[in-house]
Amino acid sequence: MSVNDYEVVIGLEVHVQLATRSKIFSWSSAAFGGDPNSHTDPVCLGLPGTLPVLNRAAVDSAVRLGLAAGCTIRTRCRFARKHFFYADLPKGFQISQFDEPICDGGAIKFRLHGELRSVALTRIHLEEDTGKNIHAAAGVSFVDYNRAGVPLCEIVSEPDIRSAEEAAEYVRAVRALVRYLGIGDGNMEEGSLRCDANVSLRIRGAAAYGTKAEIKNMNSFKNVRDAIEHEIKRQATILDRGERVAQETRLWDPARGVTQSMRSKESAHDYRYFPEPDLPPLVVTEAELAAFRGSLPELPEDRFARYTGSVGLSPQDAGVLVADHEIASYFDAVVSAGAPPKRAANWLINEVLARAADPRRLGDADLPVPPPALAELVKLVEDGTLSGKLAKDVFARMWTERRTAGEIVKAEGLAQVSDSSALEAICQRIVAAHPEEVARVHNNPKLIGFFVGAVMKETGGKGNPKAINDILRRLLGPASS
Amino acid sequence: MIDVRGASAVALADGVRAGKWRARDVVDRYLDRIARLDPALGCYLLVDAAGARRQADAVDAAQKAGRDPGPLAGVPLGIKDIFCTRGVETTCASKILRGFVPPYESTATTRLGAAGAVSLGKLNMDEFAMGSSTENSSAGPTRNPWSPAHVPGGSSGGSAAAVAASLCAGATGTDTGGSIRQPAALCGVVGMKPTYGRVSRYGVIAFASSLDHPGPFGRTVEDAAALLEVMAGPDPLDATSIPQPVGAYRQAARAGAAGLAGVRLGVPTEYFQAGMDPEVETSVRAAIDELARAGAKIVPVSLPHTKYAIATYYLICTAEASSNLARFDGVRYGHRTAQARSLDELYAKTRGEGFGAEPKRRIMLGAYVLRAGYYEAYYGKALRARRKIADDFSAAFAGCDAIVTPTSPVPAFKFGERSADPLQMYLADVYTVAPDLAGIPALSQPCGLTRAGLPIGLQTIGPALGEEICFRVAGAFEARTDWHQQLPPDAAP
Numbered sequence: 001m002s003v004n005d006y007e008v009v010i011g012l013e014v015h016v017q018l019a020t021r022s023k024i025f026s027w028s029s030a031a032f033g034g035d036p037n038s039h040t041d042p043v044c045l046g047l048p049g050t051l052p053v054l055n056r057a058a059v060d061s062a063v064r065l066g067l068a069a070g071c072t073i074r075t076r077c078r079f080a081r082k083h084f085f086y087a088d089l090p091k092g093f094q095i096s097q098f099d100e101p102i103c104d105g106g107a108i109k110f111r112l113h114g115e116l117r118s119v120a121l122t123r124i125h126l127e128e129d130t131g132k133n134i135h136a137a138a139g140v141s142f143v144d145y146n147r148a149g150v151p152l153c154e155i156v157s158e159p160d161i162r163s164a165e166e167a168a169e170y171v172r173a174v175r176a177l178v179r180y181l182g183i184g185d186g187n188m189e190e191g192s193l194r195c196d197a198n199v200s201l202r203i204r205g206a207a208a209y210g211t212k213a214e215i216k217n218m219n220s221f222k223n224v225r226d227a228i229e230h231e232i233k234r235q236a237t238i239l240d241r242g243e244r245v246a247q248e249t250r251l252w253d254p255a256r257g258v259t260q261s262m263r264s265k266e267s268a269h270d271y272r273y274f275p276e277p278d279l280p281p282l283v284v285t286e287a288e289l290a291a292f293r294g295s296l297p298e299l300p301e302d303r304f305a306r307y308t309g310s311v312g313l314s315p316q317d318a319g320v321l322v323a324d325h326e327i328a329s330y331f332d333a334v335v336s337a338g339a340p341p342k343r344a345a346n347w348l349i350n351e352v353l354a355r356a357a358d359p360r361r362l363g364d365a366d367l368p369v370p371p372p373a374l375a376e377l378v379k380l381v382e383d384g385t386l387s388g389k390l391a392k393d394v395f396a397r398m399w400t401e402r403r404t405a406g407e408i409v410k411a412e413g414l415a416q417v418s419d420s421s422a423l424e425a426i427c428q429r430i431v432a433a434h435p436e437e438v439a440r441v442h443n444n445p446k447l448i449g450f451f452v453g454a455v456m457k458e459t460g461g462k463g464n465p466k467a468i469n470d471i472l473r474r475l476l477g478p479a480s481s
Numbered sequence: 482m483i484d485v486r487g488a489s490a491v492a493l494a495d496g497v498r499a500g501k502w503r504a505r506d507v508v509d510r511y512l513d514r515i516a517r518l519d520p521a522l523g524c525y526l527l528v529d530a531a532g533a534r535r536q537a538d539a540v541d542a543a544q545k546a547g548r549d550p551g552p553l554a555g556v557p558l559g560i561k562d563i564f565c566t567r568g569v570e571t572t573c574a575s576k577i578l579r580g581f582v583p584p585y586e587s588t589a590t591t592r593l594g595a596a597g598a599v600s601l602g603k604l605n606m607d608e609f610a611m612g613s614s615t616e617n618s619s620a621g622p623t624r625n626p627w628s629p630a631h632v633p634g635g636s637s638g639g640s641a642a643a644v645a646a647s648l649c650a651g652a653t654g655t656d657t658g659g660s661i662r663q664p665a666a667l668c669g670v671v672g673m674k675p676t677y678g679r680v681s682r683y684g685v686i687a688f689a690s691s692l693d694h695p696g697p698f699g700r701t702v703e704d705a706a707a708l709l710e711v712m713a714g715p716d717p718l719d720a721t722s723i724p725q726p727v728g729a730y731r732q733a734a735r736a737g738a739a740g741l742a743g744v745r746l747g748v749p750t751e752y753f754q755a756g757m758d759p760e761v762e763t764s765v766r767a768a769i770d771e772l773a774r775a776g777a778k779i780v781p782v783s784l785p786h787t788k789y790a791i792a793t794y795y796l797i798c799t800a801e802a803s804s805n806l807a808r809f810d811g812v813r814y815g816h817r818t819a820q821a822r823s824l825d826e827l828y829a830k831t832r833g834e835g836f837g838a839e840p841k842r843r844i845m846l847g848a849y850v851l852r853a854g855y856y857e858a859y860y861g862k863a864l865r866a867r868r869k870i871a872d873d874f875s876a877a878f879a880g881c882d883a884i885v886t887p888t889s890p891v892p893a894f895k896f897g898e899r900s901a902d903p904l905q906m907y908l909a910d911v912y913t914v915a916p917d918l919a920g921i922p923a924l925s926q927p928c929g930l931t932r933a934g935l936p937i938g939l940q941t942i943g944p945a946l947g948e949e950i951c952f953r954v955a956g957a958f959e960a961r962t963d964w965h966q967q968l969p970p971d972a973a974p
Contacts, residue, residue, distance in 0.1 A: 092807020
């Protein structure tokens, strides 16, 4: 059998760090980085006698995420203790949610090759992050607890994903949602968005799921795709041999491009969950829910529909624009400053995104070309002041010199010559100077380009091409049209 | 200067506030008593003489400068070693926390200090508050001041014994299954376990989170009330602390002297049954008669689910303890084995070497209770039984204002008498466990002595946030009797 004889079944668990100021159960900073163990306090270090107190900002973020994904929000839920021993886990248990997650159901919507996909969610729950072990040398390890207690949302999908590519797109969609909501930065490299995949194969048409393996340590979209791709092939090879896939946890090794067994089901933890006695039940009121519902931003799929609908963009362009909240917001700002949408999209995609190192910086106050500046440039092209070619040069100077298009055009005298009497004179001179070409243009209409080029040269590149064309066609007669 | 032996905390503070004596002199007298008497008793794990003198000097300076030195000005307290004290070693009487110096202070002791109280040092206890005799301390037992062959009770045995022997004017304790009231009864002092959440648990090392109640020990009912007034109150660092304002406990304690007219006192039939020491029964029944003479109406009440209290308690407390004690792993603080070759070995050996037998027993029981697939059969069922036990009290309080019972079925027992049989030890808590499960306030006060000269305790249980009625009833009994004035012999050399 080949890989194509199997149906791939993937469920993802995505952990999203919430960008709250302080930790989920204590007061030290939840910011990324910092000197080791500088973002700590007695509570997140699990010192004896300390108690967790819930940071409501983390709850707010989880509720907004749940509402955006169409989940049912529990108005009353509980935290639970999940027990295991590890050096980066200060209390010997992680405060998480077990039988009462804050969000149930919902779905993540995204596009795969232009087609709308909706992956159902099992749940979204809140929990605290662990610290980080740093293995310095053989037998020497350090622990950095800066990350311990940073709030996490764990987003658990149903096994609805059918390919490695789709898995990667799903994770991208989760990241986009998190950024749209402004609840996290979804940076996989820094670990503020992490993903584990449950992968299994079954013969096409089979009702029962195959045995799954859990894949960990995929810290980029490429890793997600490559690791799952590799795992699918590994499992297909095992099944082809008539053997069974072992239920286990496997670690992706990006350097070697393989997954490796980490622990088997037999050695899996018994987490001994029980309700966290230090925290009263978490209550979210209907009034709070209504307020959050009313303040949700326009989400990626809604924006996509608007861009491809009333705005009139192509699905490809719309897809690029909605991928990041900042890109879409930039686009909307350029359009609202008066630029026609299609041209605004072209300039943004081809020029701005080509230069911006990180699309998320598009909202920065010190961006070299903010939306109104781009709108001004686009309008100068629209009204004929600048040719497309000149405009690209102007844009490059706007980006490096931080000047507006109007300033550059004025200072450099770059305005296109559209004055018809001035152009008329030049055109007449050029036509008179090239009688041979005039004779030939009747049989070879393409020669009009020669005249346009010559006139343009005379104007120093500033002539309005459309105006020049019109005059030349009139002078050279109907045959050239 | 008054004789600090038998002195009440309230009287000491009043003298300091009035400028009749200096806090420094009070503290020095207690330090002197500790130096002379504690070697034979073993109440203190650590005496912080320098810190105590520093705090006393600050109180005196405030008083001299005309600033309010606080309601507990210069009151020397002993602190159960389960309360984290900034800069002062805190061990929970466990080897695994030896050398642990907290960089923070518990909310309760912070408030006591702010009220002018002075901490003399840290008091002995059963390791991690697990026990009823203080025999489970890694530092060795505390002796009952009334009889060195007898236990002081536990787990707050060091606190009860220190107050009884006047080695402090008051003390802090924690009560999870009776750990304040039972040693208070066995040592002849007043111990108060308030409503769950009334005193913040922040900085109190957790044994069983849903059952841990910090509270005070005092020589008198008013002393306990004065300490609780300071310790109690909402705390942003404890999500289970309760927001209601703190009651006027001292006033309630004093109001008892005017009698108990209109007060209905429930006596649960289930608490006077087989297993009770006849001398305890006689004294407690006499105490109830005294309360009737004070004007209270005695009514029978029924608490039918009390018989499940011990089993329920040991399912919940072991489950929570196994979880709470998971953090003691040798990675960040306290004991760490010298022998580990791997992370798993670090955990196993650190915990094997660091924990005593009773914590180990409870960790294993608790891990068993919580294992996957058995939650409902054990912990879930225990939570339902706990609800029924709490409902019993609610029903009883429909017909009475407070409930009076013996605190302990027996007076102090001898060392080793019960330690070989954990079940026998667990039964020492039979009358104290139910109010912990229900989270309601309960107070123990001395109400007699056996022929052998061992104290007997009377327990008054109130409804949730009914601390005032407990203090009023106890205050009435105290006003009409002199059991609180009985002092153990000063075994001075």
